[in-house]
Amino acid sequence: xxxxxxxxxxxxxxxxxxxxxxxxxxxxxxxxxxxxxxxxxxxxxxxxxxxxxxxxxxxxxxxxxxxxxxxxxxxxxxxxxxxxxxxxxxxxxxxxxxxxxxxxxxxxxxxxxxxxxxxxxxxxxxxxxxxxxxxxxxxxxxxxxxxxxxxxxxxxxxxxxxxxxxxxxxxxxxxxxxxxxxxxxxxxxxxxxxxxxxxxxxxxxxxxxxxxxxxxxxxxxxxxxxxx
Numbered sequence: 001x002x003x004x005x006x007x008x009x010x011x012x013x014x015x016x017x018x019x020x021x022x023x024x025x026x027x028x029x030x031x032x033x034x035x036x037x038x039x040x041x042x043x044x045x046x047x048x049x050x051x052x053x054x055x056x057x058x059x060x061x062x063x064x065x066x067x068x069x070x071x072x073x074x075x076x077x078x079x080x081x082x083x084x085x086x087x088x089x090x091x092x093x094x095x096x097x098x099x100x101x102x103x104x105x106x107x108x109x110x111x112x113x114x115x116x117x118x119x120x121x122x123x124x125x126x127x128x129x130x131x132x133x134x135x136x137x138x139x140x141x142x143x144x145x146x147x148x149x150x151x152x153x154x155x156x157x158x159x160x161x162x163x164x165x166x167x168x169x170x171x172x173x174x175x176x177x178x179x180x181x182x183x184x185x186x187x188x189x190x191x192x193x194x195x196x197x198x199x200x201x202x203x204x205x206x207x208x209x210x211x212x213x214x215x216x217x218x219x220x221x222x223x224x225x226x227x228x
Contacts, residue, residue, distance in 0.1 A: 040135055040151065040175075041125040047175035048122035052204030057081060060226040063115040066219040075224065076112060085112055110161050118220060119207060121167070122177060131155045141170040141179045142193045143214045148178060154186070177208065194220065202227040 038046065062075040074089040086095040087108050096105045117124060132154050139150035148170040157164045166183040168190075176199070181190040198210035198221075205227060212219040 041133065043175045044151070044169075044171060044177070045122045045126045047206070048177075049201065049205040050123050050126065053080075053123065056203060056205070056227060058226075058228045059119075060224065061115075061119065061222045062224045063118070064219075064221050064223060066221075068217055074111065074115070076115060078112075078116075085109070087112065113161055118211065119222060120205075121169070121180075125153070128155075130158065139170070142181055142190070143179050143195055146170075146178070148172060176206070192218070194218065200225070 042050075058077060058079050060075070060077045062073055064071070064073045074087060076088070077086040078084070083098045084095065085098060085108075087093065094105065094108050096108065098109065101109050134152045134154075136150045136152075138147045140146070141148045141150075149172075151169050151171060153167040153169065155163060155165050162184065164185040166186050168181045168183070169177050170179040171177055177196040179193065179195050181193040183189070184191050192213070194211040194213050196208040196211060199206055199208050201207075202225065207222070207225065209223075209225065210219065210221045
């Protein structure tokens, strides 16, 4: 798987007078630097704090799933600049470098990618390659029935651990994700639809800690969230 800075330069003309007969010397003002036009994917990422990602040294969190009466959890510590990951669960603890994954690390890394997508999907929109996207305005969101902007992310059939997946995200006017739906391998019916809520901001990253389905029988949430 899977702002605008206007730079203005003011040139102050220097004048020199000798007996009131010298001509004024002026330097022509430079043109303003053109503002970058961000795509909707970049706007979504930036609305969730992507511009602060460069300052992040580590993320630590517990990934929790409650489905009916069952509970599952595993914890991660990730050093993105080193590309190192530590996984901690009741059964095992493993530390590995994502640049050289082999053997049992492959299964662990699949879990890491899955959990990271839930945590930082807005950033995957600028990190990932191998997908196309479409945008539709005023679409009824599947859980709240609010009219939101739908952005459909369609991964191709060659990339990632789960090629061919489709995600439909529903964003508000501030480009913040409110809900999403997951269609594995491009199937027509969503396998899972959930909210994005309980947002917190840590070190400039805006993260949804809670995701749940319409009935509340499924809840996926993050605890012990630490970002440095």
